Amino acid sequence: MSKSFQPDVTVDSRGATCPGPLMDLIGKVKKLDAGTVIELKTTDSSSSHDVPEWVAKAGHETLDVVEHEDEGYWSVFIETTK
Amino acid sequence: MTERIVIVGGGTGGTVLTNRLTDELATEIEAGDVEVTLVNDTPEQTYKPAFLYVAFGKKTMHEARRPLADLVDLRHATLVVDRVTGIDTENKHLTLAKDDGGLDYDHLVLAMGANLAPDEVPGLKEGGHHFYGPNGAEKLRDALAGFTEGHIVLSVIGVPHMCPAAPVEFVLMADAWFRERGLRDQVEITYTYPIMRAHGIKSIAEWATELFEERDINLETFFNAEEVDPDAKVITTMEGTELDYDLLVAIPPHTGSDLVTDAGLGDDGWVEVDKNTLEAKNADDVYAIGDVAELPTSKAGSVAHYAAGTVADRLASRVRGLVPTETFDGKTICFIESGMDEATFVEFSYGDEPVVREPSQLLHWSKLAYNESYWLTARGLI
Ligand SMILES: Cc1cc2nc3c(=O)[nH]c(=O)nc-3n(C[C@H](O)[C@H](O)[C@H](O)COP(=O)(O)OP(=O)(O)OC[C@H]3O[C@@H](n4cnc5c(N)ncnc54)[C@H](O)[C@@H]3O)c2cc1C
Numbered sequence A: 001m002s003k004s005f006q007p008d009v010t011v012d013s014r015g016a017t018c019p020g021p022l023m024d025l026i027g028k029v030k031k032l033d034a035g036t037v038i039e040l041k042t043t044d045s046s047s048s049h050d051v052p053e054w055v056a057k058a059g060h061e062t063l064d065v066v067e068h069e070d071e072g073y074w075s076v077f078i079e080t081t082k
Numbered sequence B: 001m002t003e004r005i006v007i008v009g010g011g012t013g014g015t016v017l018t019n020r021l022t023d024e025l026a027t028e029i030e031a032g033d034v035e036v037t038l039v040n041d042t043p044e045q046t047y048k049p050a051f052l053y054v055a056f057g058k059k060t061m062h063e064a065r066r067p068l069a070d071l072v073d074l075r076h077a078t079l080v081v082d083r084v085t086g087i088d089t090e091n092k093h094l095t096l097a098k099d100d101g102g103l104d105y106d107h108l109v110l111a112m113g114a115n116l117a118p119d120e121v122p123g124l125k126e127g128g129h130h131f132y133g134p135n136g137a138e139k140l141r142d143a144l145a146g147f148t149e150g151h152i153v154l155s156v157i158g159v160p161h162m163c164p165a166a167p168v169e170f171v172l173m174a175d176a177w178f179r180e181r182g183l184r185d186q187v188e189i190t191y192t193y194p195i196m197r198a199h200g201i202k203s204i205a206e207w208a209t210e211l212f213e214e215r216d217i218n219l220e221t222f223f224n225a226e227e228v229d230p231d232a233k234v235i236t237t238m239e240g241t242e243l244d245y246d247l248l249v250a251i252p253p254h255t256g257s258d259l260v261t262d263a264g265l266g267d268d269g270w271v272e273v274d275k276n277t278l279e280a281k282n283a284d285d286v287y288a289i290g291d292v293a294e295l296p297t298s299k300a301g302s303v304a305h306y307a308a309g310t311v312a313d314r315l316a317s318r319v320r321g322l323v324p325t326e327t328f329d330g331k332t333i334c335f336i337e338s339g340m341d342e343a344t345f346v347e348f349s350y351g352d353e354p355v356v357r358e359p360s361q362l363l364h365w366s367k368l369a370y371n372e373s374y375w376l377t378a379r380g381l382i
Helices: A020-030 A047-057 B012-024 B026-030 B050-055 B134-145 B166-180 B202-214 B258-262 B301-319 B361-378
Strands: A009-012 A037-042 A061-068 A073-079 B003-008 B034-040 B044-046 B065-067 B077-081 B084-088 B093-096 B107-110 B150-156 B187-192 B217-220 B225-229 B234-237 B242-244 B247-251 B286-288 B332-337 B343-348
Touching (some): A009 A020, A020 A037, A020 A073, A047 A061, A047 A073, B012 B026, B012 B034, B012 B077, B012 B301, B026 B034, B050 B134, B084 B258, B107 B301, B134 B247, B150 B166, B166 B187, B166 B202, B166 B217, B166 B247, B202 B217, B225 B247, B332 B361, B343 B361
Parallel strands (some): A009 A037, B003 B034, B034 B077, B107 B286, B150 B187, B150 B247, B187 B217
Antiparallel strands (some): B044 B065, B084 B093, B225 B234, B234 B242, B332 B343
16 A cells, blocks of 8 residues: 555556556656655556666656555656756 | 437547458348448548558558448448547437538447647757658658657657557668668667657557667656747756757647547547447437547557447347347557567457567567558458
8 A cells, every 4th residue: 555655646557558658657757846756656567667778767756566466557756856 | 210320530449340240130130220420521531550661661652541332341331431520419319511411320429530730849840750640751751761860859748649659660761771871870869758758558668678788768757748848959847857859750649530529429529438338328329439438548540449349238138129238358569660671569358568579570570560451451351
């Protein structure tokens, strides 16, 4: 469960395959102010490491990656910095 | 009572569906039990894959258009040339731009395709070319014809976009085209893609990356254009990169249809559907096929074509009072040009990783032959 972070925005990309979740996130980040916490929900296992890679490259911050094993998805928490 | 089937959009998906339905349900249509209506906002259909060849002066826009009246069987279907301006799924009614009375339906299929949204990136409209529409393709043809030296940047800005293969094809064709003309040494080519590799599909990304290296095409990944400065000719990205260009060819962001968002059928204009039955998740008796449907596969003509087959079968069962059983497995086929006279081919369904075949001249001719025979496919003849 996502206990540690309360997202301001949730991007639900469950069911989408790569690059869907990352592109959904990029589309959202474009429109948000610095300091926004986003929860990206993804069922695509590769997104759980590809997304943090992009987040680092773009200069934002990955706060946590939480696996919801029972429900078969990951939550990637990101904070925008610019 | 007559069952009214209305199809919105007379592109690849809408025409194939109209022809499949009128074929399958000819007896019911003649008996007055079923009516099939196709609504399109123009009297002609434009075959979009031709744009790639128009850009290199290998085809004309004239060859890429056909009157819809020649493509559908008007004995069994009604063609309405009008623009749908509103969808009311509660009352099963469509509003039309010209006809005040609008149209009622019992079964609705949305096949409005995708739209380009270059305005989403400041400066892109002024600074960038594209080959994703008729005017863009012709303007790019003129720009390419006069381009003898400098840096061409092909930037994939929008994902998802129509035909995920087309940007890769463009740079490989440009490479061969400038070589043939003896100008390749003076032309630098760069391809950019938003994620960590050259393409959404891993095997295509690996294949393309190797070819780009062989052919001296630069590759920039994690490249999400944020702004284009048309005067300084610079693209700035969300990742903080700056790239100079002399000729920018961009795949603009895509959106679905406002009608879809307004009708509550899906965000960003893409209709949320069950990926196997193609039934809308948020309304009864509504289906979506082709680019306007939110499906976990490519926005490609082949997908629109196969999805049309599935919906035709399901609708035929429905109007006959049978339980529909036909489903769509995500089948996608795609020819990919890898130069001016060679191409490869991929085929996959939902969840598959396609195998990229060795490029050959035969596959190039197959793609050209398919382009020629497309009109027969749309008419339901092959
Ligand atoms: C450059 C390029 C190259 C491509 N190459 C290939 C390829 O090699 N292979 C491949 O499989 N695919 C290719 N494609 C993709 C292919 O063209 C599309 O996926 C396909 O056309 C989608 O079909 P569709 O029926 O969903 O939409 P479209 O064919 O786009 O048709 C939509 C129709 O709906 C109409 N419409 C829209 N809104 C309304 C409204 N409100 N009221 C009435 N009518 C409306 C439009 O005018 C249009 O006629 C390419 C695309 C491009 C741009």
